[in-house]
Amino acid sequence: xxxxxxxxxxxxxxxxxxxxxxxxxxxxxxxxxxxxxxxxxxxxxxxxxxxxxxxxxxxxxxxxxxxxxxxxxxxxxxxxxxxxxxxxxxxxxxxxxxxxxxxxxxxxxxxxxxxxxxxxxxxxxxxxxxxxxxxxxxxxxxxxxxxxxxxxxxxxxxxxxxxxxxxxxxxxxxxxxxxxxxxxxxxxxxxx
Numbered sequence: 001x002x003x004x005x006x007x008x009x010x011x012x013x014x015x016x017x018x019x020x021x022x023x024x025x026x027x028x029x030x031x032x033x034x035x036x037x038x039x040x041x042x043x044x045x046x047x048x049x050x051x052x053x054x055x056x057x058x059x060x061x062x063x064x065x066x067x068x069x070x071x072x073x074x075x076x077x078x079x080x081x082x083x084x085x086x087x088x089x090x091x092x093x094x095x096x097x098x099x100x101x102x103x104x105x106x107x108x109x110x111x112x113x114x115x116x117x118x119x120x121x122x123x124x125x126x127x128x129x130x131x132x133x134x135x136x137x138x139x140x141x142x143x144x145x146x147x148x149x150x151x152x153x154x155x156x157x158x159x160x161x162x163x164x165x166x167x168x169x170x171x172x173x174x175x176x177x178x179x180x181x182x183x184x185x186x187x188x189x190x191x192x
Contacts, residue, residue, distance in 0.1 A: 006042070011043060011056070013060065014036070015056065016061065016099050018098070020098040023098055024057070024099075024102045025101070027098070028053075029043050029047060054102065055107065058105040061096070061100065061102040062120070065092055066116035069088045069089075073085060078131070082179060082183070083176050085124070086149055086172075086176055086179075089153060090153050090156075093154075093156075093157060125138060131183040133186055137189075
């Protein structure tokens with residue numbers, strides 16, 4: 001085993017590369033063992049199971065995304081920050097579709113609380129402060145942005161926008177314009 005230098009971190013990174021090539025749902029300890037030309041049993045000294053491997057890939061992807069988002073958001077506010085954050089998710093999904101799928105993995109509460117997912121939420125809330133939203137509207141807006149970003153990206157990656165005009169980039173730009181307008185003019189709550 002020392003001959004190939006396996007570590008949990010190296011396996012997570014190789015698993016992330018494999019996810020980008022074949023899809024996150026195809027990543028298993030057995031598939032990764034074939035990549036290293038070792039028996040699957042030898043990987044269990046570093047990862048407990050395929051689920052543990054998938055969790056490690058998800059954590060790696062969340063960290064990579066958070067780092068990109070932090071860099072993109074630095075010094076930006078308002079629509080500029082909104083566009084920067086949205087483009088981080090979209091660009092990452094295009095470059096790393098398997099890792100992007102991994103970042104959507106449902107984590108147990110303890111793992112989630114210790115993950116870079118917390119940074120994502122903090123950055124989104126910081127962005128929303130530029131729109132003067134308070135609770136509970138801020139939480140509603142976080143959920144809206146996540147739904148739009150992830151929904152659009154998922155549909156785009158699946159080819160959902162490739163058969164009609166205008167092109168997907170034009171729609172993306174208009175979607176971000178609409179989100180900015182909505183956030184600047186957030187509606188008051190309706191009476192029950």
